[in-house]
Amino acid sequence: MGILEKIADIEREIARTQKNKATEYHLGLLKAKLAKFRQALMEGDAKSGAGKGEGFDVVKSGDARIALIGFPSVGKSTLLSTVTRTASTAASYEFTTLTCIPGVIEYNGAEIQLLDLPGIIEGAAQGKGRGRQVIAVARTADMVLMMLDATKGEKQREILEEELESVGIRLNRAKPEIYFKPKKTGGINITSTVPMTKCSEKLINLILHEYKIFNAQVLFRDDYTSDEFIDVVVGRRVYMPCLYVYNKIDQVSIEEVDRLAHLPNSIVISCNMKLNIDFMLESIWGLLNLIRVYTKKRGEKPDFEGGLIVRSGTTIEHVCRMVHRTMVDQFKYALVWGVSVKFSPQRVGLGHVLLNDDVICLVKK
Known part of the structure; x- marks a missing residue:
């Protein structure tokens, strides 16, 4: 057997x-x-x-990676074309996407890699379709964007969750x-x-x-x-956040839209009518736990055009390593302006935890 x-x-x-x-x-x-x-x-x-195949060997780039998964013809390719500069083939028939197509979402100064993966079908973990290749890429992501058809109820979500669960991907759960x-x-x-x-x-x-x-x-x-x-x-379990995105809300009743919108970790959108896309991007930003901090040189204004995209909980030491690999050895102290300090500016050490929109001035010995 x-x-x-x-x-x-x-x-x-x-x-x-x-x-x-x-x-x-x-x-x-x-x-x-x-x-x-x-x-x-x-x-x-x-x-x-x-687990490998044509189009699936995608180099991880940007500040975060999102795996866009869902059944065929739920609107993944349309969404990719809408929120990135990448043109993914979209059609009204199933299995349009046969390879992994990467795109980049530019949001709040961050570059977030979005991977349009071929539609998962039931039984993907057992090798049906190209499910195993899809799942292998999904495991490398920072979060899952699960796209669902608002006209087809909860069955799609249950099947996809079961498929991901069976290969060790745990959604919206702590280790x-x-x-x-x-x-x-x-x-x-x-x-x-x-x-x-x-x-x-x-x-x-x-x-x-x-x-x-x-x-x-x-x-x-x-x-x-x-x-x-x-x-x-x-072991080998992956714990990551998941945002459930219900597309085609223009084809269901307002009562059904309201019900779906109130489900945990869920967003309702319409790709064709470009409804609620901005709120979806805002929700993605929140789930990825990304923040933006700015650097400045002594006697100069902060660089508000650039900024560094880092994870929530990042310390001054991590920023030093991003600026230059020798910066930690040369570090004397840092001046910080923002909500992470009581006074602006405040002198802090390497262990200080930064918050969104903080401004940092690194001082060498």
Whole structure:
């Protein structure tokens, strides 16, 4: 029996098993086996080179990368042509895009790489269509822009989420705070800083034994499920934000538009009528956690034309390394104007965290 058949068998077994206290350990083992087979499937593709293909080897550039995914004919190519200078072929029939087409969104002084990926179809993780190549590129992105057809309800979203979930892409979820380290001796030592109500010590032991791990240190820093623990054991999971974009709102009722607009992490747009595109770009900027800071030389005005695009939480030290690789060694102090300081200017050190629109003057020794 091949890996795909084993995966299908386990999925059917999970689907027909009732979820209760009596089946908790059985389901936990099944999920551990399922994760192991899925990982083996993806690693087999990586070794064989099946994840590569024409148009998919795109060099990462700009300040961030967005993977634009969705079913065929939802308007991805039209959106790319609308928000970037790239002309992606758009047509009213399915599978217009056959390769990965990169474009650049210029917003708030940042250059954000947007990849128009071929339409994912159901079963992409098992190799249907060009799903595996699409998913391989999506894993390298900083966020996912999931484009959906507002006229087709929630089914598309559920299928795409399931496909991404099956290959280790976790949308709008934080990485579990679980410390896990295999050891050579000493058995399995399990501790927790909070009461464990979602995953018992017995289940943790069963999962680790399924992976042939008999000596390990495990620390739960919060109450997590067996699924989240399996993610930590398997590794190679990618956690990223996702913005759900419902296109073609000009073809549905105002009540349906209102319902979709109030779903979590969701935006409603119309590519053809160019409705709500600006709000979508603003939402993307927020999810990417990008900020813009400006530099100035002593005695001169700030350079408001340029500026540096950095991640939220960036420190003065990171800016020094962006300016020049020797700047940290020569650093004496920095003067900062903006909302990150109490006084303008304020003298700060390398560990100072910057906020949006701060102005920095670096002073050397």
